[in-house]
Amino acid sequence: GAVVSQHPSWVICKSGTSVKIECRSLDFQATTMFWYRQFPKQSLMLMATSNEGSKATYEQGVEKDKFLINHASLTLSTLTVTSAHPEDSSFYICSARVAGALQAGELFFGEGSRLTVL
Amino acid sequence: GENVEQHPSTLSVQEGDSAVIKCTYSDSASNYFPWYKQELGKGPQLIIDIRSNVGEKKDQRIAVTLNKTAKHFSLHITETQPEDSAVYFCAATFKAAGNKLTFGGGTRVLVKP
Numbered sequence: 560g561a562v563v564s565q566h567p568s569w570v571i572c573k574s575g576t577s578v579k580i581e582c583r584s585l586d587f588q589a590t591t592m593f594w595y596r597q598f599p600k601q602s603l604m605l606m607a608t609s610n611e612g613s614k615a616t617y618e619q620g621v622e623k624d625k626f627l628i629n630h631a632s633l634t635l636s637t638l639t640v641t642s643a644h645p646e647d648s649s650f651y652i653c654s655a656r657v658a659g660a661l662q663a664g665e666l667f668f669g670e671g672s673r674l675t676v677l
Numbered sequence: 678g679e680n681v682e683q684h685p686s687t688l689s690v691q692e693g694d695s696a697v698i699k700c701t702y703s704d705s706a707s708n709y710f711p712w713y714k715q716e717l718g719k720g721p722q723l724i725i726d727i728r729s730n731v732g733e734k735k736d737q738r739i740a741v742t743l744n745k746t747a748k749h750f751s752l753h754i755t756e757t758q759p760e761d762s763a764v765y766f767c768a769a770t771f772k773a774a775g776n777k778l779t780f781g782g783g784t785r786v787l788v789k790p
Contacts (some may be wrong), residue, residue, distance in 0.1 A: 565720070591776065593777065600785075602766060602782050605778070633789065652721070656776050656780075665776075668720040670720045
């Protein structure tokens with residue numbers, strides 16, 4: 560099956576620093592990737608849609624200057640949390656859509672990246 | 678936009694019994710309904726999905742049913758095992774929505790040995 564890899568799986572940083580999380584589709588090309596955040600015991604909340612070669616589309620309430628998304632290739636999207644603060648501590652998960660998928664769905668999720676901001 | 682409600686939020690069953698989780702959705706345009714299993718500290722794993730052109734789909738101990746008229750779909754796990762303990766999420770989407778999944782609130786399933 561399709562594999563989506565996230566790195567790092569966990570990161571601890573000091574308040575005010577920036578953290579980059581990578582999302583890679585290992586055995587398929589993904590024109591679209593999605594970034595979610597998940598707080599403890601809660602559901603996944605979509606943050607933004609990352610489109611290869613174009614600007615990301617952010618959901619309402621998500622600061623685009625705070626969460627920078629770059630989708631430079633068909634297999635890699637990155638999420639950078641800039642000037643991180645303790646309230647940014649969360650579980651960040653990406654998913655990737657198979658390029659050329661004709662129907663809705665066909666999304667594959669990464670293993671998630673746990674960010675802790677001290 | 679789409680809204681997905683999921684019930685119950687927690688479910689405790691005895692090993693060997695069945696577990697049923699129900700979801701309702703609001704947007705009649707939704708045509709793809711996946712179910713994900715999430716273990717602690719991991720990303721969601723797709724366990725089964727169903728499209729709007731079928732009413733039921735089964736994969737070994739797992740089955741999903743869809744009622745388009747009532748706009749609800751359910752996950753059925755039979756002969757539950759301790760390794761089925763996890764959080765389960767339903768979701769809905771349709772292609773015109775850019776494949777953006779709307780998730781239910783999740784159900785924490787505990788299978789007691």
